[in-house]
Amino acid sequence: MTTASAPYDFVIAGGGTAGWMCAAALARFTPPGSRIALVESEAIGTVGVGEATIPQIHLFNGALGLDEAEFLRETKGSFKLGISFDGWLREGESYMHAFGNVGRALGTLPFQHYWLRAKRLGLAKPLQRYSLNELAARTMRMQRGRTQAGQEMPYAYHFDAGLYANYLRRYAEARGVERVEGVIEHVALDGESGAIAALRLDGNRELPGRFFFDCTGFRALLIGEALGTGFDDWSHVLPCDRAMAVPCAGGGDFTPFTRSIARQAGWQWRIPLQHRIGNGLVYSSAHLSDDEASATLLANLDGEPQGDLRPIRFTTGKRRVHWQANCLALGLAAGFMEPLESTSIHLVQSAISRFLAVMPAEGEASPAARDWFNGQAAFEWERIRDFLILHYTANRREGEPFWDHVRHMALPETLVAKLALWREAGFIHREHEELFTEVGWFQVLAGQGVEAEGYNPLADALPEADLAAMLAQTEAALVEQVKPMPRHLDFLADYVGAQ
């Protein structure tokens, strides 16, 4: 890089998970000869958390051609079949948002209608009895591929996000991405177009480019500071604004699922990796002091803490637009919704794939492509936001100020409409491209005790005895499928040769 060099085709500002995911994808998919630079600063570092994913990560890793066992070895990863929400409805109760199917549909009618009818008849058991993923997860079992009965068990991973970024860095650099160590001191705009012309770095260096990715984390140096893109603040519906994180030595169950444990003014995550357990407390500073948060976290670890507690401050919400002029924001620079459903890394990957679908030639973005992108991103973020709010608003932890507060929040209209349909008819409305499926919503609605008064009367066509038999058979079949599965720890050790 010299001050007089021709502009890069793509300049990535920031080398956290978002920056290196972007670099790897561009290196893999842009035309040969594309010039790609990534600037990051070791002195500034990365946010250093982010350890749970959702099954869509397979699409990203698969598109890059990563070998799964190698990826798990490199990132000290483990398998994830879902998220257990402990104490979210009331203390002592637990439910799971497990990936994959729950029960089985008869014809075109989803399972939830049969379950709701069975519940009214006193025949229904808790949902976990009808979920292969949850049954496997609760018994600490794991396998890949189809079961003996041919059923798919979708899974995601827990991994060390820092190691993932390093792994992708090696991938990207091997494919020609130029890494620049340095601090971005100024973002130079083109006077006429208002687009970004170059990044000015320490040491009087300049990095000119045609298209820029803002992956600078919460700083949002390009999209926020330089381009002045506004921020939609969602803290009125997602009021947690701090996290305290600390890994600890392994201990307790090696769960093939993430634990999300409700606490006095927020919730705690527990994520087992090969070399440690990731832990953190997400909380509302209006309801809990940092000292109280530290004490709560330290009192609830399964092993000795490794290193200092790491405080993180954030405001939930998103940039009003993610793509402005010749700059696309990815990762925390685009916004943050707290890690309750492990969506941040997914949002990076979905933005990258959307960008690649309408990639501008020579940095000249068509306004139509940009508008489409921003519309899709807003839709995706807002629907995830609604799903997260559901976990909070439908709690019954009466008498705890934080939980009382979130139970009485005014809800977005989109969520109000969804809840009304569920309550009246047991129907879950999912719009095209919405991330979370009907089955995901069903599990959280049921788990959070949101009662449906009705269900689709087509479910009444099944005689009661057949309904009971269908439920019993489904349950028994799942138990049989889980029995021969190895334990998560053994399966992982075999698969990656890790332990």
Ligand code: FAD
């Ligand atoms: P960062 O990791 O902050 O990286 C920013 C980069 O920009 C760094 O390389 C930094 O050096 C660089 N930079 C900044 N300023 C400058 C400058 N002036 N000059 C040069 N370089 C600069 N996601 C999940 O999917 N699952 C989870 O379970 C999960 N848990 C999370 C828990 C918490 C509490 C938080 C806060 C986030 C969590 N996330 C999770 C989100 C996840 O951590 C991030 O989405 C992901 O790590 C991407 O971060 P990033 O790359 O955007 O930012």
